[in-house]
Amino acid sequence: MQKIVLRTQHIEEYANDNAIRSYQQQVSEIHQHLHASISSDTENIPTGWLQDPLEANQDLIAEIECISREICRKSDILIVIGVGGSYLGAKAIHDALGSYFTKKDDVEVIFIGNQLSSDYLNQLMDYIQDKEVYVNVISKSGTTLEPAINFRIIREFIEKKYGFYAQQHIIVTTDQENGLLKKASELNNYRHLTIPENIGGRFSVLTPVGLLPAVVCGVNIRDLLAGASSAATELSSPNLDVNPAYQYAVIRNILLNQGHQVEILSVFEPKLKYFQEWWKQLFGESEGKNHTGIFPTSTIYTTDLHSIGQYVQDGRRFLFETILSIAEPEQDITVPFLADDFDALNYLTDKSLHEINTIAKDATMKAHANGAIPVIELNIEKLDAYHLGYLFYFFMKACAMSAYLLNVNPFDQPGVEEYKKNISSLLNSTSKEYKLS
Amino acid sequence: MQKIVLRTQHIEEYANDNAIRSYQQQVSEIHQHLHASISSDTENIPTGWLQDPLEANQDLIAEIECISREICRKSDILIVIGVGGSYLGAKAIHDALGSYFTKKDDVEVIFIGNQLSSDYLNQLMDYIQDKEVYVNVISKSGTTLEPAINFRIIREFIEKKYGFYAQQHIIVTTDQENGLLKKASELNNYRHLTIPENIGGRFSVLTPVGLLPAVVCGVNIRDLLAGASSAATELSSPNLDVNPAYQYAVIRNILLNQGHQVEILSVFEPKLKYFQEWWKQLFGESEGKNHTGIFPTSTIYTTDLHSIGQYVQDGRRFLFETILSIAEPEQDITVPFLADDFDALNYLTDKSLHEINTIAKDATMKAHANGAIPVIELNIEKLDAYHLGYLFYFFMKACAMSAYLLNVNPFDQPGVEEYKKNISSLLNSTSKEYKLS
Numbered sequence: 001m002q003k004i005v006l007r008t009q010h011i012e013e014y015a016n017d018n019a020i021r022s023y024q025q026q027v028s029e030i031h032q033h034l035h036a037s038i039s040s041d042t043e044n045i046p047t048g049w050l051q052d053p054l055e056a057n058q059d060l061i062a063e064i065e066c067i068s069r070e071i072c073r074k075s076d077i078l079i080v081i082g083v084g085g086s087y088l089g090a091k092a093i094h095d096a097l098g099s100y101f102t103k104k105d106d107v108e109v110i111f112i113g114n115q116l117s118s119d120y121l122n123q124l125m126d127y128i129q130d131k132e133v134y135v136n137v138i139s140k141s142g143t144t145l146e147p148a149i150n151f152r153i154i155r156e157f158i159e160k161k162y163g164f165y166a167q168q169h170i171i172v173t174t175d176q177e178n179g180l181l182k183k184a185s186e187l188n189n190y191r192h193l194t195i196p197e198n199i200g201g202r203f204s205v206l207t208p209v210g211l212l213p214a215v216v217c218g219v220n221i222r223d224l225l226a227g228a229s230s231a232a233t234e235l236s237s238p239n240l241d242v243n244p245a246y247q248y249a250v251i252r253n254i255l256l257n258q259g260h261q262v263e264i265l266s267v268f269e270p271k272l273k274y275f276q277e278w279w280k281q282l283f284g285e286s287e288g289k290n291h292t293g294i295f296p297t298s299t300i301y302t303t304d305l306h307s308i309g310q311y312v313q314d315g316r317r318f319l320f321e322t323i324l325s326i327a328e329p330e331q332d333i334t335v336p337f338l339a340d341d342f343d344a345l346n347y348l349t350d351k352s353l354h355e356i357n358t359i360a361k362d363a364t365m366k367a368h369a370n371g372a373i374p375v376i377e378l379n380i381e382k383l384d385a386y387h388l389g390y391l392f393y394f395f396m397k398a399c400a401m402s403a404y405l406l407n408v409n410p411f412d413q414p415g416v417e418e419y420k421k422n423i424s425s426l427l428n429s430t431s432k433e434y435k436l437s
Numbered sequence: 438m439q440k441i442v443l444r445t446q447h448i449e450e451y452a453n454d455n456a457i458r459s460y461q462q463q464v465s466e467i468h469q470h471l472h473a474s475i476s477s478d479t480e481n482i483p484t485g486w487l488q489d490p491l492e493a494n495q496d497l498i499a500e501i502e503c504i505s506r507e508i509c510r511k512s513d514i515l516i517v518i519g520v521g522g523s524y525l526g527a528k529a530i531h532d533a534l535g536s537y538f539t540k541k542d543d544v545e546v547i548f549i550g551n552q553l554s555s556d557y558l559n560q561l562m563d564y565i566q567d568k569e570v571y572v573n574v575i576s577k578s579g580t581t582l583e584p585a586i587n588f589r590i591i592r593e594f595i596e597k598k599y600g601f602y603a604q605q606h607i608i609v610t611t612d613q614e615n616g617l618l619k620k621a622s623e624l625n626n627y628r629h630l631t632i633p634e635n636i637g638g639r640f641s642v643l644t645p646v647g648l649l650p651a652v653v654c655g656v657n658i659r660d661l662l663a664g665a666s667s668a669a670t671e672l673s674s675p676n677l678d679v680n681p682a683y684q685y686a687v688i689r690n691i692l693l694n695q696g697h698q699v700e701i702l703s704v705f706e707p708k709l710k711y712f713q714e715w716w717k718q719l720f721g722e723s724e725g726k727n728h729t730g731i732f733p734t735s736t737i738y739t740t741d742l743h744s745i746g747q748y749v750q751d752g753r754r755f756l757f758e759t760i761l762s763i764a765e766p767e768q769d770i771t772v773p774f775l776a777d778d779f780d781a782l783n784y785l786t787d788k789s790l791h792e793i794n795t796i797a798k799d800a801t802m803k804a805h806a807n808g809a810i811p812v813i814e815l816n817i818e819k820l821d822a823y824h825l826g827y828l829f830y831f832f833m834k835a836c837a838m839s840a841y842l843l844n845v846n847p848f849d850q851p852g853v854e855e856y857k858k859n860i861s862s863l864l865n866s867t868s869k870e871y872k873l874s
Contacts, residue, residue, distance in 0.1 A: 331559040
């Protein structure tokens with residue numbers, strides 16, 4: 001009774017059961033390597049996220065819920081400061097499980113520190129001027145430029161606004177022991193949540209990094225973690241026949257070897273937009289090194305059928321598509337019958353919008369398959385906290401397997417470090433120039 | 438004094454001046470073909486958008502501004518219903534020139550009809566229940582499924598809410614003569630704006646399709662059209678040496694022939710997100726046919742440097758990047774000096790956020806170029822209505838040239854039609870099944 005159903009009817013000509021099973025030996029070895037790292041003492045392989053996430057966070061849940069209750073009681077806005085893995089997971093949860101339209105009594109959660117637009121920050125400062133604000137700054141090292149600059153500016157605002165009580169409004173999520181943010185948090189008596197040392201940024205959504213923002217958004221994080229916990233159990237077998245996460249990893253590898261170099265993660269529910277962004281970081285950063293890896297991109301259908309759809313249907317054939325679909329919506333709506341039938345749509349009046357959306361999905365899959373695009377479908381029953389937690393774990397496990405199948409290390413990001421060094425050195429050098437002039 | 442500066446320092450090893458100039462003959466022929474179509478009587482080549490957009494819309498501006506004044510006076514919300522070319526251009530203007538945070542007295546513009554999520558539509562119906570609403574439904578044929586279904590549902594809401602006065606709240610943007618929407622608009626006495634027959638969907642942003650929503654958003658459409666008008670003049674030469682739109686088209690073609698099959702349009706200002714989406718439709722739908730074309734994708738930096746940045750830096754080498762940069766922000770903000778320097782960022786306190794963002798852009802271009810990614814930069818002075826109008830025209834003209842260089846027709850979209858037929862037939866057949874059961 002797995003919570004994610006992997007449908008392969010449109011990829012059988014590219015990756016049949018035999019081709020998939022031929023990876024079993026390799027998959028078992030990688031599986032062994034991954035799981036051995038949990039119990040070993042070495043911290044060379046940061047696989048803390050592989051452990052049952054419900055168990056791992058058991059002692060933290062009550063503390064996080066307690067902080068969240070205070071934030072909800074005392075503030076209009078929670079500003080979450082973070083970038084990359086300290087941003088995308090929390091934003092994915094916020095959008096997937098929240099409302100499209102903010103309701104009056106909800107705490108509004110605003111994500112900043114992920115870019116450097118001065119227009120944005122100016123408008124934000126105007127917007128929050130007269131509001132009650134809490135801040136959750138998330139950064140393992142505390143030295144990543146974007147969140148650091150944004151925190152400096154927001155902290156000044158908070159200190160001016162709340163004076164002696166400012167420290168109450170700042171919650172720091174950072175490393176247990178090291179880093180500037182940890183030091184600042186001790187000096188200023190900020191509340192402090194820990195990012196486990198053996199969990200890297202893009203694998204950290206089910207730690208306090210994602211959990212505090214999630215619970216402020218009204219998400220039941222016990223359900224979220226329970227979903228991930230089910231996944232940890234159900235996806236724990238090295239046997240390809242019963243492990244869809246590994247099947248997905250193997251199929252990707254087969255497709256890449258056939259020249260399908262771009263993967264489009266497609267959804268038919270716009271709420272999943274930032275889940276897609278989270279997924280892009282997960283796979284792009286884990287696999288995109290040594291001049292290899294599948295280039296991860298995304299589309300939201302049916303919107304993008306009317307833009308990039310033409311290319312997918314009939315452009316250069318180096319794509320494949322993974323459709324993440326949802327069986328049941330939260331609420332449905334029926335097409336109304338109209339006496340004048342001005343738009344000739346009365347033939348649809350026995351259908352709901354979700355039924356039509358599902359037919360659109362099937363039509364799309366068929367059309368793209370006919371256009372020589374391999375199409376994988378991953379289907380979940382509904383989009384709730386439980387299934388979202390399951391999805392996070394599913395993709396993290398699939399990603400680790402997939403990267404190892406490519407012979408790259410899923411857990412480093414040398415290219416990002418290069419940019420970070422690059423900008424720091426440019427900033428320092430111009431800084432000196434400015435000071436000399 | 439061109440308004441877009443094309444910087445090529447990071448692509449010289451891929452496409453030097455000689456290589457670019459070798460396209461002159463071909464470019465001149467295509468240019469001749471395109472421009473001849475304006476004055477010819479045949480409507481086989483829909484190049485109405487090539488004409489001076491200010492001149493073309495002269496008689497309409499006052500009418501559109503008048504309707505907009507009524508909407509702003511009488512409503513809280515304008516719902517714009519459209520998909521593809523009847524959506525992305527207007528949304529691009531809305532986001533690029535509007536505020537990040539909606540202000541109380543502004544008319545809120547909500548775009549629907551571009552997807553089929555029942556959760557979204559349900560939440561929207563709740564949200565607008567007690568608000569004053571106008572609707573602008575945009576569809577050339579009136580038969581595209583997503584906007585048609587959404588309009589049917591919204592029209593019912595408007596008729597229940599306003600009764601006899603409902604027709605006053607609906608403005609139709611559609612074909613001059615044909616289509617269901619045109620007929621409905623006559624029968625119901627809706628106000629009606631025309632999409633010129635010789636302008637296809639993805640080239641229609643500077644017609645009433647984009648202009649009415651734009652002016653409701655507070656955009657000065659005279660400036661927008663003036664920018665496009667300047668572009669029409671400045672980019673009217675077939676001479677590659679003085680026409681950056683054609684230079685861009687040629688460089689893309691050279692890069693594709695070298696195996697750079699994916700183009701990333703990157704920005705450092707998140708407001709441009711839907712401009713990127715508009716651009717993706719423009720190029721994807723114009724070029725992605727006959728199993729050729731560059732796959733268009735996008736990133737928002739610095740955000741995505743911390744996700745897909747690793748892949749761009751060091752993944753499979755089949756990418757190139759076009760960076761659309763802005764010299765001056767609307768407002769800037771300075772990094773404050775802090776006595777405790779808790780984050781060790783005092784060395785930045787003589788810098789503004791926009792300066793740092795610009796340094797990040799230069800650092801990124803350098804890093805990616807060093808990582809064997811060709812990087813083109815397109816720079817505009819500032820992001821205002823004038824420059825945005827210029828950009829729209831620039832890319833449309835570059836796109837037409839680029840598609841012809843690939844030997845594909847820039848103005849059709851056979852793959853999209855396939856999906857449209859596909860879904861209609863699936864809906865009809867299940868519809869019959871349902872009726873039989």
